């Protein structure tokens with residue numbers, strides 16, 4: 534089999550405050566398997582720069598990765614490549630949006646639409662071993678069988694979170710999540726959780742630290758703290774490395790013991806999907822948590838000396854001025870270190886998108902670019918703009934109240950960035 538020249542593209546994300554916050558891990562995994570198979574791979578994280586089609590000269594295969602709000606930009610890139618008549622690469626699309634809306638994407642001008650995890654699929658596409666436009670990617674059962682993501686193909690140090698003192702490298706120690714929150718689009722990785730071994734995970738951390746001089750990490754697992762013994766094994770191995778890191782967790786998977794060894798291993802911050810200060814809304818979201826669970830997790834995390842970030846989500850059919858005020862009271866009472874407020878956005882791939890009637894939701898937004906729940910200035914893409922208890926005007930007022938509160942609240946916390 535001959536070596537092919539390939540470009541993997543991460544389209545712009547105009548909805549975000551800042552591009553290049555985190556290098557896109559999905560295509561870093563794909564690049565690694567392609568390089569292992571002997572192909573030459575270049576990465577294009579388009580960002581706010583204008584795409585230069587000369588990048589595609591001699592390229593035989595272009596792989597575009599997309600979430601829902603990036604899709605209009607992904608289509609622009611496809612059209613530009615098709616217009617450029619000097620060369621005719623094969624162009625494939627994959628990622629969470631392609632997975633959630635495969636039938637719709639088959640109508641667009643892609644050569645291939647890839648559903649699910651792409652490590653196995655992309656090899657058969659590039660090597661011309663697949664017939665038909667749709668390819669179903671097989672989930673990788675043994676994550677350790679994958680090569681380390683090709684971090685060297687990006688300038689890792691150019692990626693920085695707003696306000697952060699140093700660059701942060703992304704990591705994954707597992708794929709999948711057993712919970713079933715009704716707003717979450719998790720068709721790519723599914724509900725069966727697969728894990729890297731602690732040894733392999735540590736090799737990855739060590740490699741990034743030694744090769745790129747980066748010692749701050751974000752673990753993007755859906756729920757890093759799911760299995761206590763495994764977290765313990767990872768933390769024991771991380772402690773001597775002297776790195777710092779943040780992760781996401783579910784409040785039902787945290788306890789004092791886990792927090793103690795996480796803190797010792799350099800965990801600076803845990804983000805919890807608290808979502809709403811009302812148990813009825815938590816049930817509507819299918820969170821499997823209660824307000825008490827959330828309060829307890831925040832309290833013990835702070836006691837352990839780890840910062841707490843909470844994700845709040847406004848806009849369920851049950852939300853009202855009362856739940857909005859409840860959010861403010863919850864923040865004042867629990868005193869998290871950081872808050873991200875989102876507006877409910879039924880993402881393609883979520884139960885809410887598939888069955889809005891079950892959730893008393895009304896939305897009919899054709900602009901896919903609007904499907905983001907927290908973007909520039911912290912604002913959302915306006916897919917949901919009323920609830921059972923709030924007219925569009927009242928909804929705006931409730932949101933203004935929340936954004937206004939948060940602005941003031943954050944001002945009081947200035948100077949804290951990690």
Ligand code: B12
Nearest residue numbers: 546557558559596598600601627628650651718905906907
């Ligand atoms: C890290 C992360 C971020 C980071 C970085 C995103 C990035 N550029 O990588 C930040 C914080 C910036 C972010 C922002 C947002 N995110 Co985000 N994010 C994630 C998270 C937690 C991990 C992504 C990841 O690394 N996955 C692991 C890799 C291995 O999987 P992958 O990226 O899907 O790639 C695999 C396959 O999709 C496939 N594949 C991907 N591309 C291609 C291309 C080809 C050609 C082929 C063949 C295959 C293929 O193969 C890959 C390897 O198996 C996921 C949740 C999750 N568990 O995936 C949400 C997730 C991707 N985010 C999501 C959303 C909604 C957003 C935001 C819109 C949120 C907002 N602000 O409103 C923004 C939009 C940003 C953007 N650029 O589009 C949704 C997307 C749902 C959808 N319908 O599109 C997800 C799935 C969360 C969820 N469960 O709902 N996010």
Ligand code: SF4
Nearest residue numbers: 710712713714717755
């Ligand atoms: S929101 Fe988080 S906990 Fe809920 S299903 Fe999605 S990944 Fe799992």
